[in-house]
Amino acid sequence: MSSSETAFTEICARIAHAASQQKRAAALLAVSKTKPAAAVRELAALGQRRFGENYVQEALAKQRELVDLALEWHLIGPLQSNKCREAAEHFDWLQTLDRLKLIAPLARFRPAARGPLNVLIQVNVDDETSKSGCRPEAVGELARAVAAEPRLQLRGLMAIPAPHADFGLRRAAFARLRGLFETLQREHPGLDTLSMGMSEDFELAIAEGATLVRIGSALFGARS
Numbered sequence: 001m002s003s004s005e006t007a008f009t010e011i012c013a014r015i016a017h018a019a020s021q022q023k024r025a026a027a028l029l030a031v032s033k034t035k036p037a038a039a040v041r042e043l044a045a046l047g048q049r050r051f052g053e054n055y056v057q058e059a060l061a062k063q064r065e066l067v068d069l070a071l072e073w074h075l076i077g078p079l080q081s082n083k084c085r086e087a088a089e090h091f092d093w094l095q096t097l098d099r100l101k102l103i104a105p106l107a108r109f110r111p112a113a114r115g116p117l118n119v120l121i122q123v124n125v126d127d128e129t130s131k132s133g134c135r136p137e138a139v140g141e142l143a144r145a146v147a148a149e150p151r152l153q154l155r156g157l158m159a160i161p162a163p164h165a166d167f168g169l170r171r172a173a174f175a176r177l178r179g180l181f182e183t184l185q186r187e188h189p190g191l192d193t194l195s196m197g198m199s200e201d202f203e204l205a206i207a208e209g210a211t212l213v214r215i216g217s218a219l220f221g222a223r224s
């Protein structure tokens with residue numbers, strides 16, 4: 001087995017184990033930022049379909065190299081207003097919707113030939129130093145605005161909690177996000193995606209209800 005195959009097999013097994021303890025499923029988003037298209041192709045050959053990218057231009061270059069593969073692309077980096085068109089045209093999911101003014105341009109630029117753009121609202125659950133993510137109090141208004149757009153499909157919430165050394169604090173942040181998600185599901189019963197947990201803490205996130213974990217370095221090796 002190649003090293004990427006070993007890592008992929010191990011991560012999939014750990015996700016499946018953590019999810020089975022919660023009696024539900026959790027999916028893997030392979031975060032390929034800074035890694036070459038060849039690394040994506042290798043994982044795709046092993047059966048991985050969902051890939052996450054942080055930078056629009058970098059993602060578009062990889063997508064052009066990988067057009068022969070039917071992959072699902074998630075934008076997981078902060079979205080600037082001047083990139084709404086490219087995000088709407090070239091991604092299947094946007095995980096970082098965090099302000100109202102992005103919604104109309106995303107809906108306007110989503111091509112009619114593609115299904116609705118899947119949207120997660122990014123919430124800033126505990127990191128005062130981070131500029132991305134909306135405040136927890138803003139989730140309800142953003143969710144209603146996304147749900148009102150036929151070209152957008154609200155799927156759930158995403159967060160990047162502060163990387164506390166104390167895993168109890170990380171777990172508390174995951175639990176807060178889960179609470180927000182369950183509250184939001186009462187108003188929007190179709191929501192099915194809670195995106196939280198990365199290489200260091202995805203099992204903890206699954207224990208707190210994550211349905212989608214975003215894993216980069218544990219799959220592809222450290223980023224330089």
Ligand SMILES: *Cc1c(COP(=O)(O)O)cnc(C)c1O
Pocket residue numbers: 031033054076077160198199200214215216217218
């Ligand atoms: C880079 C990144 C990840 C993956 O982080 P790892 O620690 O390498 O697994 C997950 N989510 C987001 C939003 C990222 O930017």
